[in-house]
Amino acid sequence: VGNSSLLTCPLKGQISMLMWKITPKVGDPCSLVYRADTNMTERTKCHDNLNWTVRAGLPSALEIRQVGIAQEGNYCCEVASTEGNFHTTYHLTVLAPPRLSLYCDEQGSPVCEAAAGKPPAQLSWVPGSSSTAEEKCHEDGTVTVLRKFTACSTNATNVTTCMVSHPAGNWSGSIAY
Numbered sequence: 001v002g003n004s005s006l007l008t009c010p011l012k013g014q015i016s017m018l019m020w021k022i023t024p025k026v027g028d029p030c031s032l033v034y035r036a037d038t039n040m041t042e043r044t045k046c047h048d049n050l051n052w053t054v055r056a057g058l059p060s061a062l063e064i065r066q067v068g069i070a071q072e073g074n075y076c077c078e079v080a081s082t083e084g085n086f087h088t089t090y091h092l093t094v095l096a097p098p099r100l101s102l103y104c105d106e107q108g109s110p111v112c113e114a115a116a117g118k119p120p121a122q123l124s125w126v127p128g129s130s131s132t133a134e135e136k137c138h139e140d141g142t143v144t145v146l147r148k149f150t151a152c153s154t155n156a157t158n159v160t161t162c163m164v165s166h167p168a169g170n171w172s173g174s175i176a177y
Contacts, residue, residue: 001068005067006063008060009062009079013084014081018034018054023074062075067092072093074090074091097168100113110148111147112162115144116140125162126161131148161173
């Protein structure tokens with residue numbers, strides 16, 4: 001989320017037409033079409049964060065600026081040229097790093113929270129705990145995971161560490177209770 005992504009469409013031969021068909025997981029499809037005979041491009045229902053470059057003899061590049069979850073989906077480039085018809089498909093999956101917090105609830109039990117991550121984060125406690133994770137799914141496809149610490153045995157120091165694993169990075173934090 002928030003980064004830019006660059007998708008290229010390889011060229012073979014003299015292009016007569018080039019088209020990007022974009023099918024997001026959520027929302028309406030859009031298309032970008034370039035016709036060499038008129039040197040014209042046409043944009044249909046595409047977001048402003050798509051920047052498309054077509055230059056003679058160079059691969060077409062589709063830049064998605066400030067990638068968000070709404071841009072997740074399929075991006076297909078179709079080329080008609082003197083060498084034949086070609087297509088390249090990208091399946092864009094967006095990772096959203098969770099917002100992390102570590103706090104004690106009203107009963108004084110430590111709670112580790114990884115909010116709005118995609119995919120859901122994996123949480124664990126050190127030393128171990130008999131707790132189970134609670135997940136809350138959000139409309140945008142992100143998931144909040146909560147894990148409350150439940151001590152297996154009495155720990156004289158009363159300090160525990162939450163370990164968070166996610167494809168966008170790992171994190172740990174300790175809390176006294």
